[in-house]
Amino acid sequence: MNAAFYDAAMWPIEKLFMHELRRRLVSTARGRVLEIGIGTGANLPYYPSDVELTAIDPDEGFLARARRRAHAVGRPITLIAARAEALPFPDCSFDTVVATLVFCTVEDSRQALREVHRVLKPxxxxxxxxxxxxxxxxxxxxxxxxxxxxxxIANNCHLNRDTLKIVQANGFQIESVREHLRGLVIEVEARPGQ
Ligand SMILES: C[S@@+](CC[C@H](N)C(=O)[O-])C[C@H]1O[C@@H](n2cnc3c(N)ncnc32)[C@H](O)[C@@H]1O
Incomplete structure (x- = not known):
């Protein structure tokens, strides 16, 4: 979806339930945090104030909006144009990696998960x-x-991706899953397996 219309298109969903899911997921992030596919920065208001935040997105239009939102909410952040499949960070760089509504869209979700695994601390x-x-x-x-x-219509968004299965099959241990809307939306906490 075009960055210019994203917030307007998402507004009803945000109001109904997404803002609450975002708050719960992101408020327990800690340490050095990487957000993948930050979009317009909808998660920014919910991070704890003491995390050190870096985010990537391949789309300059989204990055510009995220930059404006970070400024508006007074959140220092490093924003980088990059794809999840090739993260420009050394191994074991981050304590937390966050992704919301992104793995439906990435071109190669397996490669992206290998990259998340690589940049996460053990x-x-x-x-x-x-x-x-x-x-x-x-x-x-x-x-x-x-x-x-x-x-x-929606920039490569797949409605039918079994992301939980793909996460499990690519080196992560699932710690918790919450399901919403009869399993259409999931909140997942995972750790890199050894
Ligand atoms: C549906 S939007 C979600 C935005 C935001 N995470 C949110 O929760 O509102 C999908 C985002 O993923 C980004 N994206 C698409 N392909 C990507 C890739 N290969 N790596 C990282 N981000 C990607 C898009 O540019 C867009 O910002």
Whole structure:
């Protein structure tokens, strides 16, 4: 979705429930934090004041909006144009990695997860909110049917990605999962496996 319309399009969803999910997920971030695919910076108001925040996004339009929001909420942040599949950071750089509504969109989610694993410290935390493939077979089929069209409308967003399964299969231990809207939206806390 174009950065210029993102906040307006998300407004009803934010009001209904997303702001609360963001608050819960992000308020327990600690230490050196990397946010992947920061978008317009919707999570920025909810980080604890003592974290050291870095964020990436490949889209300059989103980065410009995130920069403005960081300024508006008085949040120091380092913003870098980069993709999750090639994170420009040394190994073991971060205590926390956050991604919200991003792994539906990244081109190569397995490579992106390898990168998250690499830049996280061994005792680091990986925190996600994603919309995912539902377990209900009729719903999942509908997601399969709609995804080709939706990818064109919404910048490669896949409605039918089983992100929890992909996270588990790519070296992370799942610590907790909260499901919303009958499993359509999940909040996940994970740690890098050894
Ligand atoms: C649906 S928006 C979510 C934005 C924000 N995280 C939020 O919660 O509102 C998806 C974001 O992922 C970014 N993105 C797309 N491909 C990416 C990639 N390969 N690596 C990192 N970010 C990516 C987009 O530019 C966009 O900002």
């Amino acid at each position: 005792n680091g935390q990986f925190k996600l909110i994603e919309h995912v493939r539902v377990r209900n077979i009729v719903g999942a089929k509908a997601q399969d049917l709609l995804t080709p069209l939706w990818r064109h």
